[in-house]
Amino acid sequence: MRKQLHEVAAIEEYVFKRMTAPDRFLFEAKMIIDPELQQNVTLQEKVYAMIRWFGRKTRKEQLEQHFNNAMRDPKFATTIRSIFQ
């Protein structure tokens, strides 16, 4: 892997708290002297948040399909609609 990809892997270890205490200490020291590394850590944290949201969005679309399927069952649909009458 080229250098940049090694950095991605190292940031991942740091963000997910999988580094040993000495490695973590060293990594945090590197961040202090390297603003670009610090910025990349922040950006990568945002990437993980976006992946989670994308996963949830996909799942929500799938649940919408569950809803449509369930409401095609007349007994289930009547039960649900009666609650809001």
Next chain:
Amino acid sequence: MAISTSESTERLYREAFPMVCKAVARLGGDLDAAKDIFHDALIVYLEKDRDPAFQIKISAAAYVTGIARILWIRKFKNESRTIGLDDLDLQLELGHQVLPAEDTLQAKLLSHLISTGKKCLELLQAFYYEQRSMQEIAEQFHYKTRHSATVQKHKCIEKMRSEIKKSDYEKAVA
């Protein structure tokens, strides 16, 4: 790319949805609102359920209904005294919003990432959200080896970082 859901999710859906509808109806909501809040609650539950340490003392349907009540109350900013003691622990466990509201910067950024790198997002989602192994991902996304899939995963993170950086820049100069 669909996230697989099991038959147990289907059963839970049919069992818990009427319970959530009753709770939402009591709080003055309609069917659309109940469906929306129920789906958010189910997502929270399914994420928690994949943690081997996750244990509940009540049924999954009752748990999902509890999450839905809290999400409903939070959404409409009702006072905390309307939350029962049993719900309070659960409320502390719940994180921030399930999905960013439409028209927020986060929602716009997500749309931008979907339009510029959907394939990457799907691969990353399979690993980080669905928690599939690299071997499964290599097979699903047609990589010859687990190693090439891992390299691609890192490249995708790098690409996403760069897209977010560009969008931050655009936002800053807007």
